[in-house]
Amino acid sequence: MMIDEALVGELLDAPQDDTALVLLEGRAQVVERAALDSDRCRGAAVILSRGDLVDRLGTPSPSPEELTRIAASLRDAVAKLGA
Template sequence: MTINDDDLRRLLDSDLPDATLVLVEGRAEVVAARDLDTDEFRGALQVTTREDLRSRFAGPDVTGPELRWIAATLGSTVDNLGG
């Protein structure tokens, strides 16, 4: 499963409280942290939170290359975990 920059953009743009990017059943989803304990998302692999993602940026504005680099890094990490 590959994480892409569109997934990260959805996470950043989400209106959900404590937005979290997860992998569930082979797809990337943005969910509220409180939903992680529901039947629908129980057992999902948590990739990153919006706050953690924002902390990776050099400044307040996010560039396309930054998003692609972070997506590639997260995707590699997930692949190494077998996600």
């Protein structure tokens, strides 16, 4: 599992607010909402949607420092879940 600034940036760059950051088979990845219902994504745990992330940050274009902070916060939250 590696939630880093690049992955958070990928989520923010997604065109749909319901695109999500998920954990699947121990790996963090960005997945469109429609794909979550597919066999390929069966068992994925949704961490955060793009819409929720933008709401949390207050902007769809955060600073590099904010990306670093949110990536660290998400890593910490996932680690506390035991993933």
